[in-house]
Amino acid sequence: MQRMNTTDLIKGGAIWGFIVLELVFFSVAGSFWSLSESAFMDFDNMLLLLKQSAPIGIIAVGMTIIMINGNIDLSVGATFALSAVVMLDSMNWPIMAGLGDWAIPVAWLLALLTGAVLGFINGIIVWKTGVDAFIVTLGSMLGFRGLVFMYNGENPTFHLNWTMVDIAEWDALGVETPALVLIAVVVVAWLIMTRTVHGRNAYAIGNNREAAVNAGLRVGPHMLINFVIIGTLAALSAVAFYSASGSVNPNDGMLFELWAITAVVLGGTKLTGGSGSIIGTFGGVIAIQLLRKGLGHIGADTETVNLVIGSILIAVLFLDRQLNRKGQEELKV
């Protein structure tokens, strides 16, 4: 275990310090300006926050892995939508009717498979053609969205199954299913990135691809696996979200990629690859959701949320530069 110096500690813990700051600010400000009677740091409110963080949070975990590996994925929003469409539509198939409630896990598996296949498509193109991931996934962001529309036109896809809704709204000590999924994903991804050979290699490749190749690492398969992981996680996010709502519009999930990247960057992961942490991203996701809820709590217009988050993102980037002068990060293409 490396010894951390003070600067590292400030940088690593910055997001948590920010979260504490947010909690204090909104609690104090809320007691003056809030229209609601309940306190901001109410336990139920925090549980709700965790649940609302889940869709973006699950995707952001995948984005962290991709970015540590030195790539980026702009197609997650479309993957999210297509997986949701497959999940809900498959439950309307005649063959599924015979399965009764067993149709639910089958539909979930189909959705996850969809995500994995879409991730595989991205990964194999990045690997085999050598086209930069930014361009590949920019293209597939359009392409996958086109597939969503081709699947069911401009109509919403829906299927209502009360058993599925019950599962999606089931809770353990008040923590509902989406929140549990988010926590599980964070833990598993953290284990993968810190305790496995694949995780270590992903860091190495992101840090210096040439050195990784010279060290004998097979860069392609690792990138492919990571794209499959993020595709599957985007699908899992859709499963967690749409099992409860039961209806998906073809435009759903748009701009999710940008929100996920914002959370990842707030959590301290570098665009250049090779550094970053899953736990930091979790902090970033919570910080953004806290900001949304907090601004709503003190009665600010929802419009200001975008303004504040955008400004904070730029401020974080600036502070990071000041704290870490040698970090000359540029977009690597």
Next chain:
Amino acid sequence: MKNDRLGKFAGVLARQGILVAFILFMIGFSLWNARFISVENVFGVVRSSAILGVMALGVTFVVIGGNLDLSVGSLMSFSAIVVLDLHENPAFGPALAIPAMFAMTMAIGALNGFLVGYLRLNSLIVTLGMLSAIHGLTLTYSGGQNMDIANQEATWFGIFGRGTALGIPIPVLIFAGLAAVLAILLAKTPFGRKVYAVGGNEVAATFSGIPRARVVFFTYLISSFCVATAGLIQASRTMGAQNTVGQGLELEVLAAVILGGASLLGGSGTVFKTVIGVLILGFIQNGLLLAGLEFYVQFVVTWIIIILAVWLDIAAKRGRLWSPIA
């Protein structure tokens, strides 16, 4: 000798591949459906591509300079909303609303340029943050309301989007004129050469005494000028706008620029190639619609074309089809 000529031909094909593909595509579609190449249809396509195209012209400068601009979509919404609101404001009226809107939009572009150029912050994250911040700014400005021009008959404001001169739609003229001016600026002036130098090799450019920060700053200023022009065309054509009118355009614009052959590494690309990229996207969309396909089929086709175009470009440069990544 013959082999040599063949090699040269292959070289030209590799370098101008996108232009060749575009011409083949146009000929193929024209043979299949004569309406495709008719004057009205061509003008229609160019007119509807003009907004995307004008934005792409500015982003070309930013990309050649080695940066990205993801904020153009939400900045376009901002400029459309602002110009419509000021148009309805009796203190301004159309004649003052337009310069005021240009000033406000370019002030935001200047902020982008300051953050990326002088503070040397990563352009992807900065403009991502600006995308969100400008969207918030637009919503705050409009209070979330759509903007409309109440009395559309009484104003000359509509000419930028709806008018024609000598039978040519004004948006087409604006697009062509701006493309010509910017092409000269990029190809024939010292400033244009500096943009290539900064994007091609920043260190070498700095050692050659080229002020990187200032050049990058101006690429963003040009980008915001183009965005303001696009916002003007948009607002003028529809005489009203939602807060999200430009949403998602940033990535389509980038797709057009990349399709034209500009490298995200910076240092390569031309205005003419970007125009070709824009027209390809426009004509594909139009061709598929004429073929009776739904509008969303173009997304899938665009996806395939972008990846093929960039892949073949890279393959031609490295001399082998498949990547050397193990």
